[in-house]
Structures are given as structure tokens and as C-alpha cells.
Amino acid sequence: MSVAAAACSRRDAGESAVWKHLTAEEAEQLGAVAEQIFPADELPGALEIGVLFFIDEALGGLMSGVAPQIKQGLAELQQLSQQQHGPDARFARLDFDQQTSLLEGIEHSPFFQAMTFLTLAGVFAMPRHGGNRDHAGWRMIGFEQRHAWLPPFGYYDALEAEAENGGEPG
Amino acid sequence: MNRVEGVRYPHEHEVDFLIVGSGAAGGVLARELAQAGFEVLVLEQGPYRAGADFTHDELGVFWQGExxxxxxxSDPMTFRRRPHDEAAPAAGPPPALYARTVGGSSVHFSGNYWRFRELDFRERSLLGPISGTGFADWPITYEELEPYYTRVEWEVGVSGAPGPFDAPRSRPYPLPPMPVKSSGVLLEKGARALGLHPQPAPVAILSQPYEGRPACVHCGFCMGFGCEVNAKSSALVTMIPQAEATGRCEVRSLSTVFRVELKPSGRAAGVVYRDAAGSEHRQRAKAVIVAANGAETPRLLLLSESARHPDGLANSSGLVGKYLMGNGHSVAHAEFEHPLRDWKSIQVTRIVHDFYAHDDRRGFYGGGGLDARPLLNATPIGHALASTAPGERAWGRAFKQRVVRGFDHQLSVLGSTTSLPIEANHISLHPTLRDDMGRPALSMTYHDHADDLAMMGFLQDRAVEIMQAAGAVRVWREPVLPQNIHTHLLGTCRMGDDPATSVVDRYHRAHDVPNLFICDGSSFVTSGRGQPTLTIQALAFRAAEHIAAFARGGEI
Incomplete structure (x- = not known):
């Protein structure tokens, strides 16, 4: 079984404590950042979509190049959390709005840019890379993976086809 | 499509023509010269992928650059805006963004096949000089190239319909336009409301079965992806198999050419290349044709310096690598009330060419075209990364809501325009950075001319008006900025009659080396308004005809 496939099966089994490249501590902190980038509302957020499984795989494989940047960024994030919220504070345990305002201060940093890419790729890349659980990312935006489509494709071209067919549905 | 397992030429065998590059130009030259009876060897640095090797894996193909x-x-590139800036390794996509695979960038392109017009070949005469540029006429005219435009359209399979501003054509398109998408309907609606003249986009994608290939199945993974069903009219599925079917053409993939070698007489003797393992080989040839694209072609010539050619092969003019051009681009995005689902099917189905010609009243040089398309919204990650307007936060709750709604409801209007030939814009060899094989890295220096930037802005203004007239609920602009990535790689070995001011003659023969030909985007004298591939292939058909005649006449 490929590493990505293994991650997929762990993801689908709902396991959470078997990271290959992340420590449990890193996973908790990165998960909180990912959830800030793509939060749950009435639709699932980054964590529920399985983004952490994607990040765990990506940092050890496809995107191992950014792993040092992520680790360093996490350390700085933790430092910042303690500076702003006391020596016992941990970023992942701050409340949602506190996390948001802290991240606003570093949103242009290479760490946060890399986390944005990792999070969005984890939501929207093919599930075989580890994230996008049950196509949840795709389903929420209306995307469907097919090899072929037929026109009409959308509302406006359907309307035009209908008009050209004398009002009959095209 | 069944590959013909054909001829294999030994290294010591002197083939008639060795072609560097299997893309839009190399593919045409290989097919034409092999069909004319010559032995042809094509060296391609990329692998020999076929339809079944192409996937919809957006992360791997598009974002990881498969x-x-x-x-x-690893073959790093550097970018800088000005010659005195430091040439730093580019983060993100390479500045010369092209596909390394048999068929070249025609495999991953979007297939927009605009012809140039009469004015594109003689605009210097029409408008006069532009200060600070090498603005010049081509040595050939539209009339001379027209039969070859027609050949390309019929030989590779282009879908389209003539528009009101098109240059004269000797034959209609072989295939009707592709089915219109919602983006095309809305561009047409807005443009007509403003008195403009939208027209179906000509594309090298099959709207109907053609020459044994199936029609497009509208899968949506087009720009940046290889076509799984061979409906995209790339060199891979048109010219290359026809070249191989002659039994005289070998396409040798995973072969990166490092140097063109000369005989003591000064004539090209062949090339040195490395295979996938990095092992060096020499291949002999009676003539060499470089068709490696407007970035890699000058790089190879510069790498081929020698005592006789101290500044690079065929570079007595000093212009190899100079006058790098791309095309100027600007983008406006629009959101509509109802779902467009523009992520299905091809990129572009309607274009507007009302602003193609130069107009003094604008106050700057230029002209261009507009098209409506999903752009990066064709695929989910691209949509999430690229659909945020300047000033909006690209993460968090509001961002997510925009991403969720936008995928089905957005389109982009792309403005495409000229890139004036400026000598300081160039491809060079990096002084210190090397690839893993010790080869100097490709270095790009580029800054758009102020008039091109002004025209990008002008086209964006028109795009915004058209989208508002089409009833968009929200329209926003991407900032018009100097560009640092080019997919259209043009002008770096410009064509001309005077060896002092050009690298190749009107038949694509290097002024300095009689059996060396250079034919790809590097031959362009001016950039055209946006879509160069059809012109690259028309030039290649024309070049092949002349090169074959020279060879038969003992003139090579």
C-alpha cells in the first residue's frame, strides 16, 4: 500500500494519533491553523475534511521542501501565543477569535502562505493525496470529477440553447 | 493512437536532420521533412507520455509541475526585471513556463489559435519607430504565410468560425466552433450590449471527430493538462505520429541537448546530449534544426560557444537571447447570479477582437484581444488560491463562503496584448547557478514596456465594462503588474534579412552557419496580440518546405 493510500485508510477510519511525519503536538497546532484558514460553518472545515492527513503526507513527500519552514513557523507561532496570552498559552488552545487575531499579524509570513497552500490543497486535491475526505471539499463547491460532460454546462448556455431551439429545452 | 515502433538511428550514423525539440514547431518540421523522404531524429528532453499517462491530478500536474x-x-531558472538586478532563483512556477514532454507545450496549452493579421507583420512601417525598442517589420508578410496558416488549421484540426476583423483566409475552418459555454454567452451578451463584435474562439481542439481522433469530451482539465482522449490537437497526437509513421523519423525522448558541435569547416556536425541517467552521447547530423522554444533555443546556442563563436553559436549579431517577448495579460473576474459551471469543457469559447488594431486616440502603442474563460477557476485548488480580490482576506469564514459560492458562479476575462521587443529583455546563462549536470542555469530578464502595461490596463477596463453590461453581480480586477512568468516565449533569435540585426534569415537559416536552422517562437520579430502557437506552426510548415528544397538542391 502506498504511503498516500495508507494515509487515506487512516483518514477514512477516523484515526488521528498515527501521524507519520508530525508529532501529536505539531498536528494539534497545525490543525488549529488549518481550521482558521478553512473553518467549519454549516459545511465541514479543514479538520473534518482530513487536511491534517494530507499535510502529514505532504510534509514527508510531495512538499517536504517546506517542512523546515513549517516547523520554524510553528515555533514562532507558539512563542507569539505565549507573548500575547501568557506563559501557559498554546495556540491550539486559544479561543477561535484569539487565534484569528494572532494569525492576522503573521498572514503574510512564508509560514502562513505555505499553510494556506497546504490547507487548500488538503481540502481540494484528489483524495488519494490524503485529504478531501469523501470528496467533501469538491462536493461543497459543486465540483464533480468526471471524464466527460455534455453541453449545456451552465445556466446561461442552457438558456441560450433553449432560445435557439424555439423555447424547447435544449 | 498506436505508436509506430520505427527506426532507431545509431549515434555514429549521420542523420539528414537532427531536430532539437518535439513541440509545436519541432513536430511540424519532423513530420514534413520525414514525409519529404529525409532521415529525421528528434531529441526531446521530456519523456514520451501518451494520452493514457495524463491524469486529472491537479496537485501533481498543475501545482507540482509534473x-x-x-x-x-533539477534545472533551476532565475528571474530579474532589469539587467542590473540580481538574478535570483525563482520561487514558484519557472519564469519560462513550458512543458517538457513529447509534443512540448502544445500538450498542456489551452489551444487558442488566433491567426496574426497583416498589420502584425509590418506595424513598424505603419506606425514608425517606438523609442527604446527594437520594433521592426518581419521580413515576410501575412500574404506569404496565409497558405501555411490554412495548412496548420487543416493538418492539426482547428475548430472555429471567421470573425468580422479576421485577416483574409483561403479556406474555412475544418471544424465548427466548440459548444459555447456560459462564459462565452455572457461575454457575447455584454459585448453586444456595448456595440462590440464578439466571435467564436478558434481553438486547436476538436469539436467533432477528425482524422481518426475523437471530439472533445469537455472534461475541464485542459489548460495545464495533457488531453486523455487526444482531442487537443497537440504535436503529440498530430505531427509526431505522422512523422513516425514514415519509418524515417525517430523521436528520442529523455534526451537533453547540451551543445551543438561544429566541424572544422564551421558547419554544424551534430549535438552532444545527455540521457535520463546523465550519460553523455554525441549524435551526428547533416543539418541541425533548433526548435526548443524561445527560452531554451537561445540557451542552447549560448551554451554552444566556441573559439569561432565566442559569444555563442550563430551570435555574430549579439542578438541571440535578446528581444525576449511574451504577451501582456490582464485579468478581470466577475460573479453572476446563476451557476455558470465554467469549470467544465475547454477554456475559451468566445473572444472580442474590436481592440486588436492600434488606435492613436488611446495615447499609447498597442492592441489586443479579450476572451472569457474560467482561467484558474477551472480546477478546485486553483479556484481556492486565485479567486480572492485584492484587499480581501484569503483565509477564514468569509473567504470560505466566497470559495464555496464562486466555483460555480465565476468567470474571468483575460486581456491579451503585445510585448514590445526590448533589447534589455533577454535570456542569458546564469554566471554561477548550474543545473545538476553542471549546465549554466537559464536566466530571464524581463520588464514590460510602459505601453504594453497601459494596453493591459485598457483591456481590463473594457473587460470590466463588458461584464457589467452582461449583468455581473460583482466584478473585480487583478492588479496590472509587470510580468515575471511567460508561457509564450518569443523573439530571442529574431528573423531578418540583415545579419547585423537578426539571427536567422527569412527561411530560418542561421546567418552564421549554413546547416543550422532555428525555428520556433524565437524567430518572431514582434509578439502579435496574444496567441502565438498557430503562427509558430505556420512558420514551421513554411520553413520545412524551404529547408527540404535547400536539401534537395544541395544547398545545405
Whole structure:
């Protein structure tokens, strides 16, 4: 079984404590950042979509190049959390709005840019890379993976086809 | 499509023509010269992928650059805006963004096949000089190239319909336009409301079965992806198999050419290349044709310096690598009330060419075209990364809501325009950075001319008006900025009659080396308004005819 496939099966089994490249501590902190980038509302957020499984795989494989940047960024994030919220504070345990305002201060940093890419790729890349659980990312935006489509494709071209067919549905 | 397992030429065998590059130009030259009876060897640095090798894996193909990166080793590029800036390794996509695979960038392109017009070949005469540029006429005219435009359209399979501003054509398109998408309907609606003249987009994608290939199945993974069903009219599925079917053409993939070698007489003797393992080989040839694209072609010539050619092969003019052009681009985005689902099917189905010609009243040089398309919204990650307006936060709750709604409801209007030939814009060899094989890295220096930037802005203004007239609920602009990535790689070995001011003659023969030909985007004298591939292939058909005649006449 490929590493990505293994991650997929762990993801689908709902396991959470078997990271290959992340420590449990890193996973908790990165998960909180990912959830800030793509939060749950009435639709699932980054964590529920399985983004952490994607990040765990990506940092050890496809995107191992950014792993040092992520680790360093996490350390700085933790430092910042303690500076702003006391020596016992941990970023992942701050409340949602506190996390948001802290991240606003570093949103242009290479760490946060890399986390944005990792999070969005984890939501929207093919599930075989580890994230996008049950196509949840795709389903929420209306995307469907097919090899072929037929026109009409959308509302406006359907309307035009209908008009050209004398009002009959095209 | 069944590959013909054909001829294999030994290294010591002197083939008639050795072609560097299997893309839009190399593919045409290989097919034409092989069909004319010559022995042809094509060396391609990329692997020999076929339809079944192409996937919809957006992360791997589009964002990790599966088709773009060197297949066997790291080959970094650098970018800088001005010659006095530091040439730093580019983060993100390479500045010369092209596909390393058999068929070249025609495998991953979007297939927009605009012809140039009469004015594109003689605009210097029409408008006069432009200060600070090498603005010049081509040595050939539209009339001379027209039969070859027609040949390309019929030989590779282009879908389209003539528009009101098109240059004269001797034959209609072989295939009707592709089915219109919602983006095309809305561009047409807005443009007509403003008195403009939208027209179906000509594309090298099959709207109907053609020459044994199936029609497009509208899968949506087009720009940046290889076509799984061979409906995209790339060199891979048109010219290359026809070249191989002659039994005289070998396409040798995973072969990166490092140097063109000369005989003591000063004539090209062949090339030195490395295979996937990095092992060096020499291949002999009676004539060499470089068709490696407007970035890699000058790089190879510069790498081929010698005592006789101290500044690079065929570079007595000093212009190899100079006058790098791309095309200027600007983008406006629009959101509509109802779902467009523009992520299905091809990129572009309607274009507007009302602003193609130069107009003094604008106050700057230029002209261009507009098209409506999903652009990066064709695929989910691209949509999430690229659909945020300046000033909006690209993460968090509001961002997510925009991403969720936008995928089905957005389109982009792309403005495409000229890139004036400026000598300081160039491809050079990096002084210190090397690839894994010790080869100097490709270095790009580029800054758009102020008039091109002004025209990008002008086209964006028109795009915004058209989208508002089409009833968009929200329209926003991407900032018009100097560009640092080019997919259209043009002008770096310009064509001309005077060896002092050009690298190749009107038949694509290097002024300095009689059996060396250079034919690809590097031959362009001016950039055209946006879509160069059809012109690259028309030039290649024309070049092949002349090169074959020279060879038969003992003139090579």
C-alpha cells in the first residue's frame, strides 16, 4: 500500500494519533491553523475534511521542501501565543477569535502562505493525496470529477440553447 | 493512437536532420521533412507520455509541475526585471513556463489559435519607430504565410468560425466552433450590449471527430493538462505520429541537448546530449534544426560557444537571447447570479477582437484581444488560491463562503496584448547557478514596456465594462503588474534579412552557419496580440518546405 493510500485508510477510519511525519503536538497546532484558514460553518472545515492527513503526507513527500519552514513557523507561532496570552498559552488552545487575531499579524509570513497552500490543497486535491475526505471539499463547491460532460454546462448556455431551439429545452 | 515502433538511428550514423525539440514547431518540421523522404531524429528532453499517462491530478500536474519540471534532474531558472538586478532563483512556477514532454507545450496549452493579421507583420512601417525598442517589420508578410496558416488549421484540426476583423483566409475552418459555454454567452451578451463584435474562439481542439481522433469530451482539465482522449490537437497526437509513421523519423525522448558541435569547416556536425541517467552521447547530423522554444533555443546556442563563436553559436549579431517577448495579460473576474459551471469543457469559447488594431486616440502603442474563460477557476485548488480580490482576506469564514459560492458562479476575462521587443529583455546563462549536470542555469530578464502595461490596463477596463453590461453581480480586477512568468516565449533569435540585426534569415537559416536552422517562437520579430502557437506552426510548415528544397538542391 502506498504511503498516500495508507494515509487515506487512516483518514477514512477516523484515526488521528498515527501521524507519520508530525508529532501529536505539531498536528494539534497545525490543525488549529488549518481550521482558521478553512473553518467549519454549516459545511465541514479543514479538520473534518482530513487536511491534517494530507499535510502529514505532504510534509514527508510531495512538499517536504517546506517542512523546515513549517516547523520554524510553528515555533514562532507558539512563542507569539505565549507573548500575547501568557506563559501557559498554546495556540491550539486559544479561543477561535484569539487565534484569528494572532494569525492576522503573521498572514503574510512564508509560514502562513505555505499553510494556506497546504490547507487548500488538503481540502481540494484528489483524495488519494490524503485529504478531501469523501470528496467533501469538491462536493461543497459543486465540483464533480468526471471524464466527460455534455453541453449545456451552465445556466446561461442552457438558456441560450433553449432560445435557439424555439423555447424547447435544449 | 498506436505508436509506430520505427527506426532507431545509431549515434555514429549521420542523420539528414537532427531536430532539437518535439513541440509545436519541432513536430511540424519532423513530420514534413520525414514525409519529404529525409532521415529525421528528434531529441526531446521530456519523456514520451501518451494520452493514457495524463491524469486529472491537479496537485501533481498543475501545482507540482509534473509536465513542466525536468524529468531527470533539477534545472533551476532565475528571474530579474532589469539587467542590473540580481538574478535570483525563482520561487514558484519557472519564469519560462513550458512543458517538457513529447509534443512540448502544445500538450498542456489551452489551444487558442488566433491567426496574426497583416498589420502584425509590418506595424513598424505603419506606425514608425517606438523609442527604446527594437520594433521592426518581419521580413515576410501575412500574404506569404496565409497558405501555411490554412495548412496548420487543416493538418492539426482547428475548430472555429471567421470573425468580422479576421485577416483574409483561403479556406474555412475544418471544424465548427466548440459548444459555447456560459462564459462565452455572457461575454457575447455584454459585448453586444456595448456595440462590440464578439466571435467564436478558434481553438486547436476538436469539436467533432477528425482524422481518426475523437471530439472533445469537455472534461475541464485542459489548460495545464495533457488531453486523455487526444482531442487537443497537440504535436503529440498530430505531427509526431505522422512523422513516425514514415519509418524515417525517430523521436528520442529523455534526451537533453547540451551543445551543438561544429566541424572544422564551421558547419554544424551534430549535438552532444545527455540521457535520463546523465550519460553523455554525441549524435551526428547533416543539418541541425533548433526548435526548443524561445527560452531554451537561445540557451542552447549560448551554451554552444566556441573559439569561432565566442559569444555563442550563430551570435555574430549579439542578438541571440535578446528581444525576449511574451504577451501582456490582464485579468478581470466577475460573479453572476446563476451557476455558470465554467469549470467544465475547454477554456475559451468566445473572444472580442474590436481592440486588436492600434488606435492613436488611446495615447499609447498597442492592441489586443479579450476572451472569457474560467482561467484558474477551472480546477478546485486553483479556484481556492486565485479567486480572492485584492484587499480581501484569503483565509477564514468569509473567504470560505466566497470559495464555496464562486466555483460555480465565476468567470474571468483575460486581456491579451503585445510585448514590445526590448533589447534589455533577454535570456542569458546564469554566471554561477548550474543545473545538476553542471549546465549554466537559464536566466530571464524581463520588464514590460510602459505601453504594453497601459494596453493591459485598457483591456481590463473594457473587460470590466463588458461584464457589467452582461449583468455581473460583482466584478473585480487583478492588479496590472509587470510580468515575471511567460508561457509564450518569443523573439530571442529574431528573423531578418540583415545579419547585423537578426539571427536567422527569412527561411530560418542561421546567418552564421549554413546547416543550422532555428525555428520556433524565437524567430518572431514582434509578439502579435496574444496567441502565438498557430503562427509558430505556420512558420514551421513554411520553413520545412524551404529547408527540404535547400536539401534537395544541395544547398545545405
Amino acid at each position: 509536465l513542466v519540471q525536468h524529468p531527470s534532474w
